Amino acid sequence: MDHAMHVAAILRNDAFRWHLLGVVAELDLPDCWIAAGFVRNAVWDSLHKRSESPVLGDVDVVWFDRNCSDPARDRAIEHTLHTTEPTIDWSVKNQARMHIRNGDAPYQSATDAMRHWPETATAVAAKRVCSDECEIASPLGLDDLIGLVLRPTIKFTVQKRSIFEERVRSKAWRRKWPMLKCEAS
Structure with a gap:
């Protein structure tokens, strides 16, 4: 099984995460995904042979639409999601404007924006x-x-190394998932 199929199988076999993916799909937003810890933590829990994989922290919904980059639209989507699934701390961000906050060139898609996130995983x-x-x-x-x-x-690796190091420390990933290996790159 290739890696993408493996990750998809982990998510499909997690009833709650599968439900949340369906809730977001119903929004029918352009270039829309649930990202970051939602996927990463499920995979790390699975690889650590944990039967339960609770959804911890916020659930990051990323989407991309250059024609609708007003932050108020993100807040309205968060409200809709919270109404549908109030147990979740939804965080919605149109990646079409996030390059400004991050000091990057404009992103071309939600996937392109992910290239600029702190960790590969x-x-x-x-x-x-x-x-x-x-x-x-x-x-x-x-x-x-x-x-x-x-x-x-x-x-x-270089320009924003301290941000990466602080995330590793503050999120205590290596304590939660002891099989993690930290690579300097």
Whole structure:
């Protein structure tokens, strides 16, 4: 089984995550995914042989539409999601404007935006398609995620290294998932 199929199978076999992917799919937003810890944590839990994989923290919904980059639209989507599934702390961000906050050139898509995230294993997203299939986006590949490797992306290797290091420390990933290996890159 290839890595994308493996990640999709993990999400499909997690009833709650599969439900949340369906909730987001119903919004029918352009280039829309659930990303980051939602996928990463499920995979790390599976690789650590944990039967329960609770959804921790916020659930990051990323989408891309240059014609609708007003932050108020994100807040309205969060409200809709919270009404549908109030147990979740939804975080919705149109990636068409996030380059400004991050000091990058404009992103071309939600997937392109993920290339600029701090860790390779976090730059992953999923969406439900055709109601029963799962598509995986991983612009930096899935080797580090599946290999339990915590590695900074290129920009966070040198220019923003302290941000990567602080995330590793504050999120205590290596304590929660002791098989993780931290690579300097």
